[in-house]
Amino acid sequence: MRRLIVIALVLGLATLAAGLIATRPSFVHGTELAGLTGDAGAGEAVFWAAGCASCHAAEGATDAARLVLAGGQRFASDFGTFVAPNISTDPVHGIGDWTLAQFVTALQNGISPEGRHYYPAFPYTAYRLAERQDLADLWAFWQTLPASDTPSLPHEVGFPFSIRRAVGAWNLLNLSDEFVVAGDLTEQQARGRYLSEALAHCAECHTPRDALGGLDRSAWMTGAPNPSGSGTIPALTPDRLRWSEADIAAYLNDGFTPDFDSAGGHMVSVIRNMAMLPEADRLAIAAYLKALPSDE
CATH class of the missing domain: 1.10.760 (Cytochrome Bc1 Complex; Chain D, domain 2)
Known part of the structure; x- marks a missing residue:
């Protein structure tokens, strides 16, 4: 009986270790982006195509107010309500102190600079397919946007969906580097x-x-x-x-x-x-x- 208990414990620990390894955060390093120089003019087109303002500007914002990415919009789902964070250039409440590598890591891997998994209400599964030159251009445009000191609000997500590490397992099932529509396209x-x-x-x-x-x-x-x-x-x-x-x-x-x-x-x-x-x-x-x- 003792042997069976030991074997069960070893198998349990091995399974836990494998799960932690499989769901660990993956970072993009600066060396992978060497040689990329962002162009703010080109980045503006990427900004609009990617729909950043649709979620992160204030509800109903128009014209120049759409460039103030203070967050706050609420998005209900079957898993809880997600609240868009402040992603303005403010270094404290926004992402103004990020590097390009941290920006690309967030957009393509869904990982924060601190190593936390973002919830996939943030469409990093799509942005994963973006060209990194486009993301460098987007980051260059980002530097021209206004800062907001509005604090981000927490998501309203209950257990077990509040376990961020579980998103790593979700990523194993849903992250893809392939376009859906394949075949010969013009x-x-x-x-x-x-x-x-x-x-x-x-x-x-x-x-x-x-x-x-x-x-x-x-x-x-x-x-x-x-x-x-x-x-x-x-x-x-x-x-x-x-x-x-x-x-x-x-x-x-x-x-x-x-x-x-x-x-x-x-x-x-x-x-x-x-x-x-x-x-x-x-x-x-x-x-x-x-x-x-x-x-x-």
Whole structure:
């Protein structure tokens, strides 16, 4: 009996050690970014494409106020309510004292400078696919943004979801270095895929999730329940969204549908972002959506 107890303890400790190793934080080091020089002008386009202001500016902010990334917006989910943090250039309450390596680590690995796992309400699973030159450009633009001394508010997440290390296990199931839409794409479609899957993270709203909150990649862009509990978010597959590419691009610019309806909810902020991009990028997103597999 003693031998069995010892064996069980050893196996338990080995399992725990393996779990801790598998879920340990992974950092991007400065040497991996050597030679990258950020361009703030190019970074502004990345900023709008990535939708940073949509979550981290104040609720309902417009114009210059959208560049004040003080946080505070609340996002309800089945796992609790997540509150967007202050990510302004303030060195105390924001991220003003971060390095480029820490910024890229957060965006692509979901890890804070202190080694804590971020919750995937922060779409690092999408930003993981971003080109690091784009992230260096984004960081250069970030330095031009105003600081805010507004303290970040804590998330409202109960046990067991409050165990941050468990997010490391979630990452093992959901972090991918591959785009979802594969195959032969035109240059325009490939650009649209990059904008949609890596930067704008469209699937975060338009794709259903599994029981653990991971995106169901087999049902990509086929629509999903609204996290608010009210209604659904529409599918973007070509069998369900039958607008022309020109119609889609126009909607992303002005928010008006071909039937003269207008965008509502969180999509209003998304369209403000998209309207800041070149027309070629909006057309590229439209071409990508038309290349999606149909929802069968």
